[in-house]
Amino acid sequence: MEFLGPNYLIGNQTGLALFASIKDLPIIDAHNHADVKAIWENGNFSDIWQAEAATDHYVWECLRKRGVTEEFLTGKDRTNEEKWLALAEVFDELVGNPTYEWVHLDLKRLLGIDELICAENGKLIWDKAKAALARPEMRQQQMLQAMNVEVMCSTDDPVDSLEYHRKLAEAKCPVRVLPTFRPDKAMNIFKPDWREYIGKLEACVGTTFESVLDLVAALQQRHDYFAENGCVASDHGVEVPFAFDVEEEDADEIFRKAYAGHELEDDEAVLFMSYLLNEVAEMDADKGWVFQLHIGAVRDVRDSLFDEIGPDTGGDISDHMTDIVTPLRDLLNRFDDRLDIVLYNLNPVHTGTLAQLTRAFGARVNLGLAWWLNDSPIGMKRQLEYVGSVDVLMNMAGMVSDSRKVPSYASRHEMFRRVLADVVGEMVERGQMPLPLAERLVRTLAYERPKQLFKL
């Protein structure tokens, strides 16, 4: 029962043996938010705040719950050391939240710091981490290698030049860093900044759009460019997975209206988004890419965060009332058996629906692991227990870290591998599967399945 000790998250003997068999497998991380420029530049993290908290809104959210103000989180008037000490002041009150475990895992496994973060240890850990992070083997690329990362796929806008992906590839960086095509900004026609974004996309491809087909052509051009640079998947962050069958002429009319600056009805936005999502899926099908849907994030619910700090700062939630089946079924049928689709499950209420959809649609529609607010130990455990009972576990797409900071890749994957070993180990101990198949199952989900699915 040592904190983060050998038995961490594993409650049965078979699970311990299963974990031992997979813990050293390389990491395939098919979805994250890596700062590729920073990886290319290969600097050291200046300090532990920079490494662990500066880019991670999971940490901010928890600290806000304990009264830490924006001044010490996202503000510009405090030093990183002041911020870290403010974090340390309340960190033990986060206990029970996986953030408490993740940050300590990073300290312990990566930096060799065993102290618990608390008011008394704040300065000590600051100093120890400062020294540890300054070592040459803690440069970003070396850190990724130390964590045994084999391939990782960042999340990139179609207008991105992929300059740093190219540089890393040319330099034969031992950790492969591939782009992912994420055209959310082109999709989100209901947002105030859509028109401005379309301008950027026009500039990027050097044309002026006269119809929705020009927009599609531009995305196709960037899709091709991404392919040339190693991309193997598109990804789409949607609250509701609108993917109805829509005629081109209807989409075109809506496009022209919005392009001209007129406001749209809600229904029009739904039709446009549906059309464009289907078009990108078509491009993916042509190239044999994986089409990923991250379903259910309700964005920017807390106005004060959005207004003062911006998006992706902690104001996102999910909602049990999100409709999935009706909006998504047209696309699933249109691409039946000719596109690899991965559905990511954010709200635990959606698990059953998604698992049953993936069961119904056969070999090429599959679930990703529990995502974001659901990828805690209990979230992943409950997802694995239930999903296996409806769908086929061997089909799941494997763990992705969704990570926003380099030091966290290994901790994220360790947590998943332990939960997986625990769940499967318990099934073995309850006589639900033979041990050799359990060994194959955990190895598949921990490594082989994402490698094969994403062709990595």
Added chain:
Amino acid sequence: MEFLGPNYLIGNQTGLALFASIKDLPIIDAHNHADVKAIWENGNFSDIWQAEAATDHYVWECLRKRGVTEEFLTGKDRTNEEKWLALAEVFDELVGNPTYEWVHLDLKRLLGIDELICAENGKLIWDKAKAALARPEMRQQQMLQAMNVEVMCSTDDPVDSLEYHRKLAEAKCPVRVLPTFRPDKAMNIFKPDWREYIGKLEACVGTTFESVLDLVAALQQRHDYFAENGCVASDHGVEVPFAFDVEEEDADEIFRKAYAGHELEDDEAVLFMSYLLNEVAEMDADKGWVFQLHIGAVRDVRDSLFDEIGPDTGGDISDHMTDIVTPLRDLLNRFDDRLDIVLYNLNPVHTGTLAQLTRAFGARVNLGLAWWLNDSPIGMKRQLEYVGSVDVLMNMAGMVSDSRKVPSYASRHEMFRRVLADVVGEMVERGQMPLPLAERLVRTLAYERPKQLFKL
């Protein structure tokens, strides 16, 4: 931790003792999809594909996930042996899904075959099963007796002649096979084949319908006929349990419109279905039958399966967004305390709502066990754990297999009894109930309760 060994699914000592006390009780199976003609004919299964896979879309769905094509599942150009060998090729990849357990349970408990299904063993098991299935004690009636099935209720359309139920009754078959009245096709006015079905019903009763009352009279006539043949329950498979109070004249107008071949509005279909469901409930109340609602199946979501193979082939799911309370409350109030109602729970998201409804409506409205995509070990376990906390466990309607193949009855009921013993055993070990009451509880749900509720 032996696969399907003595401790299968049971994680506590008390649970093992509880299971021992109920494992040999006869099986009462109040809902399944038995092929009654085949039971009457009492043949042997030709081979293991015929026995285990030919009629079971659970198996097909899992095999599709691993890339097995329709040619080897539902196609007509492959022999059963070729199909079985294709199944064996990938079967170990289904591990973790209850289908893996159910099929092995059938092999092991019924046919005495202990080998695991896998590429290497495919032919061996084919041969062993061929021999085992050919024995006289493996004819269908003898197989049911060997599994200790006391009564089973098939699912039958009102136009069914019940010829084979009658023959079995006349022959005093030791396994009682009763019909269940399932008028879904008369209800589903929104379906393209409704009008054609109404023609069949007219032919069956020898009248031409001039109003909705004629339709009701025809159903009443068949209801009476089913009663004469031992029927004790009606059953209704509904996506949304529409059961609003509707005036006869409104229903009649809608009936005439659809009868004349005109298309209906969605709202009209809802009103008609509500009306007719209430009418059948009235017939059940008059006769003291049990009124069963299977709630939440969203049918035929995958077009390719429906178009090429038909309904009930694996394209059905459930949806967390199904509305239950509003559509159902009129009927629950109308029949308050004068009709035995069983609600079956398909999507785990609906569990709380259903359990609270059954709690509120007293002694005669009760839950059935977790159904279909929810009757896996984890699905049943979670349902039992939660339902007991809201409703009264002793009131649950007991296990039904929903089975589509004869060899599976015992395995289905064994799985339920083990999960029940595990859940109740854990409650005893946690000091939540005295052991003698736990013994009574598991015996009640495993046998006595369905016998009493369905008057079997």
Added chain:
Amino acid sequence: MEFLGPNYLIGNQTGLALFASIKDLPIIDAHNHADVKAIWENGNFSDIWQAEAATDHYVWECLRKRGVTEEFLTGKDRTNEEKWLALAEVFDELVGNPTYEWVHLDLKRLLGIDELICAENGKLIWDKAKAALARPEMRQQQMLQAMNVEVMCSTDDPVDSLEYHRKLAEAKCPVRVLPTFRPDKAMNIFKPDWREYIGKLEACVGTTFESVLDLVAALQQRHDYFAENGCVASDHGVEVPFAFDVEEEDADEIFRKAYAGHELEDDEAVLFMSYLLNEVAEMDADKGWVFQLHIGAVRDVRDSLFDEIGPDTGGDISDHMTDIVTPLRDLLNRFDDRLDIVLYNLNPVHTGTLAQLTRAFGARVNLGLAWWLNDSPIGMKRQLEYVGSVDVLMNMAGMVSDSRKVPSYASRHEMFRRVLADVVGEMVERGQMPLPLAERLVRTLAYERPKQLFKL
């Protein structure tokens, strides 16, 4: 595995030690339905039916499931002894429902009666309890002291005179009994008795309302009066938490329409309720009170109970289809960081949404423990397991009993403390938190957090 023995509800050694460390802490109970007049009068309960069942619809609901009729529950023609014996006749069939545990806990811990309630023991327990309840130390105030209740907050209508709260305070009753401001009747403009209630409120403050502002002023006057009498919180029981931003003039128009006796559209009721809820929240923010929302109770679903016996008799449920995010977000943003809000979670399907909302809105928006149909051992356990993974456990508002009978306070809190110790203990044993922090966490949620949050 003794029934209600030392290990009751606790499955791990660490959990047992954690429970030992908190079991004797005083009880802070910030929400219940105490009969304050009865507490002031400080009588003895006449008998065990009066103490345990006469005011508790949880008991009635379970007994109805086993066929006990209203005559023996809510009727007036049977003696309490006859009712108790009818209860005893079927009580062992309630096993598995927490009511079985709660009532036995009260008997065992409070009255020292160890016998199980069953047909044979009914009369014996009746007699033993009669004697035990007659002792001077079982008068209501002494009973609350014996259970170590430090503070308890009843639920009171704005027109309540608080006469008995005042008397208890003046008499320096060692158990502090504070009022809670619950203006549901003023909010519920859609109900037939709203207009009549408004008359009562006018009489109470001695004015005639000419606009919605007069209504608000009346509530403000009563809010001030409640504050003078020790009130620290408002509470609101809502099916859907309608709290949209609404202009005063719109609310005023709707108010005048309803005041004049005209029927409202559904939308109008929503706007009025939204307006008034925001106004009360404003009063709470001004005074530093806690604003509590009990979300999701669908009231009086079973007509026969409502028509014949009235509200709060067992016809309430919750519905997975309740919308929360959209109706509630305006209020959460309007009061961002300037009001302490507690959201109570009734349907397990809403847990994720609520926990994510409280995570997003920072330090002052927090979850209450699982409520009502969800505060069983399994309901609380699942809530704690999941909520900790998304939100911060230290922030939860602590246990409230929601109790409707004096003898149950200690049993309710014991059950919570045991479940808390079990969940946290298991996290320690799985290496998810260091033991000293676990000790702090359970102590915080069992006692310190509600004391600090409600300023008790």
